[in-house]
Amino acid sequence: MSTGRRAWTTALFTVAALTAVLGVTPHRAPVVEPQDELTVRVDTGQVRGARSGAHRVFFGIPYAGPPTGVHRWAAPRPAGHWSGVRDTSRPGPLCPQVPSAYADISSLEEDCLVLNVTAPPKGRGGPRPVLVWIHGDGSVGGGEFFGARGLADRGVVVVTINYRLGIFGGYAQQGLPGSGTFGLQDQQAALRWVQRNAASFGGDPTRVTVAGSSFGAAAITGHLTSPGARGLFHRAVLSSGEGMMDMPAGMMGPEVPGYPWYVWRPAREMREISAEMTASLGCASADPAGTLECLRGLPVKTILKVPHIMNAFQAFGYGNEVLPQLPPTALGAGRFHRVPVLSGATLDEHRTFVGMQYDAVGAPFTTDDYDRALSTAFGADAAVVAREYPVSDFPSPALAWATVVTDRMWALGTAAQHSVLSQRVPLYAYEFADRDAPMYLPLPGDFDFGAFHAGDTPYVFDDAEARAHFTPAQWRLSDTMTDYWAAFARTGAPAAARGVPPWPRYAPGAPVPYTQSLAPDAIGPVDYVRGHRLEFWRRLG
Structure with a gap:
């Protein structure tokens, strides 16, 4: 890896067949109607949350299947069904990450594509607006860290999500569908879950706001231009977003080179970053399929030992089916969802x-x-x-x-x-x-x-x-x-x-x-x- 690109990775703060889930055939739970407002039916089964003051909170609801094995670096697949009532009173697993200077949290758990819902108590009146929060950074964090009592006090159903981070969300390889966009695809899968299930929590699927800060806001800029996000949200909040920001040399550190765009990388560059960052893992092969099979077989712990392997992927690849065009170009031409x-x-x-x-x-x-x-x-x-x-x-x-x-x-x-x-x-x-x-x-x-x-x-x-x-x-x-x-x-x-x-x-x-x-x-x-x-x-x- 070049000195400039290595400096870039260390300087960034911000800056995946429904018939075979986990090797078993999914089945629908018996139809048992919820007994109280803390028990809610979603499309994959029943969940029971907890009270937080006047509100209802539900943690760790799967919105997609585990991105493990052959599903690592693949489009998110449907979540499996469960029988009985799933306890969602405590936070679910965080996606793989390592501690940083500003966040002392870590995880080795890939079965992490879960979301959390904070909902006002059931009451009279029509469906309530929904806000979906996409956290920032891209290499660390999770939805559970963002409480939403204030918004719920004002009648908003709030959904916070986990999505694949770092190399697990951004790996790219020649011929691999969705290269460089797996985190974005997770976010769209969560938004589709909201469309299917918001009403179960009193939410209005026709009034969904997607909101995010920093890397999360940049992701939303991508969703504004992504064909797969059409119709999934109806307003957008961008806080400290980097979607149209370039970066002159040295602005993120004395050795960090300049980039024409802060968070967008062409497919070729995402593949180069991926190859360089995984070179020490012993999977390089003349056959891309062999390389991918080897990398998919490595334990999460082994991958996370590579220095800077999470920060290196705080960017999104474009020129693919998820982001067909550089988002700033699409925005400038008016090719984005009108919200x-x-x-x-x-x-x-x-x-x-x-x-x-x-x-x-x-x-x-x-x-x-x-x-x-x-x-x-x-x-x-x-x-x-x-x-x-x-x-x-x-x-x-x-x-x-x-x-x-x-x-x-x-x-x-x-x-x-x-x-x-x-x-x-x-x-x-x-x-x-x-x-x-x-x-x-x-x-x-x-x-x-x-x-x-x-x-x-x-x-x-x-x-x-x-x-x-x-x-x-x-x-x-x-x-x-x-x-x-x-x-x-x-x-x-x-x-x-x-x-x-x-x-x-x-x-x-x-x-x-x-x-x-x-x-x-x-x-x-x-x-x-x-x-x-x-x-x-x-x-x-």
Whole structure:
């Protein structure tokens, strides 16, 4: 593996025959009607959940069969049926993953294609909107970590999912159908499950919102352009999405090369990454079928021992049946599913990454580092950028560099995505701007993370550690944001009925397209273009 590509894999934070399931013939459970609202029938059997306050929660419901053996690196297959009532009161297995600097969790379990449902109590009234959450990162995590009591309080049925991560979701090989997209296929299988089963939990399968942050939001950008996702969702929420973001050299680390797109890779490159990352496993063969058979026979533990084998696949392959075209190209041409979109980013996106690499881990980013980083990223234009962002204007070189990358990479990409989407569908843009948002990652150093990447997630989804530090004003912001998200799931517009500030649509032709700033006791319009100096970056090219 080249030095540049190896650096890229270490720097990323964000950045599979129904007649033979597990070797047995599936059978339908006897028809026994649920005895109470905690027992629900889905298409594969009955499940019994638990109460969480006023709500019902169901964990670990299989939405697809185990991606094991010959089904490793294959399209998700139907889940098997079970008899009796399945206990879903406790979380199911996480997909294979290894601990990281920011998430001390691990799993060796491949039978992990499960989802969780948080549902309001049964009551009168019509079916309720459904929100399906796709977590971020792509190499670690699971749906169980995102509590949804706030959204359920507002009448939303929330589904959080597990999907194949890292090499298990992104492996590619010549002649292997679906190469580089198995995680995306899992997500679509979960959305099909929602279409079949949402009504059993009081949900409305005609009002499904798919929402995600970071890598999860990028996945949704892919689903917007994927033929297989047509009709599976009716609104989309993209938080800190990277779908139209490029990456100049050095922005994710001094040795990381530039890429034309942050998360999209052509099929050839996905195959090359796969071959390089699995070379040490002893399965390389002139016969691709032999290589695949060997790799499918390896224990999960053996595969996970390869350094960086999970981070290397925080990207999606295109040029296949799942993503026939590069998603930014499809978006720009208007070839995407017409659904309302709520989309935004945080004010200080890149402070997370600079802090994790430098100041927050005891390796301060210096003025010399800043000069070198500008030169690596911008070449002959480095001096021009330095004049626009003089290091003396910032409390530290680290914050100067984080601001440059936030504006050039994150904000410019976010604005480009807003522009192409808003020309054809209703779009509501936001910027999360709470610079005192509680840092929930286990980072030791003293660093001002500001309104950091994914810092908005605990304001909508329950995170006890982050919320333990909320001030009264932050609780009010959280309530308002949850109102907005629930209203969007319900109607396709963030127009809540609880007296919250109005949120007009983003108008691409307006002198200042409307972007809602979300900060404690300070919700209102912000000039996103001016705030992130986007005209400067557009002129620079």
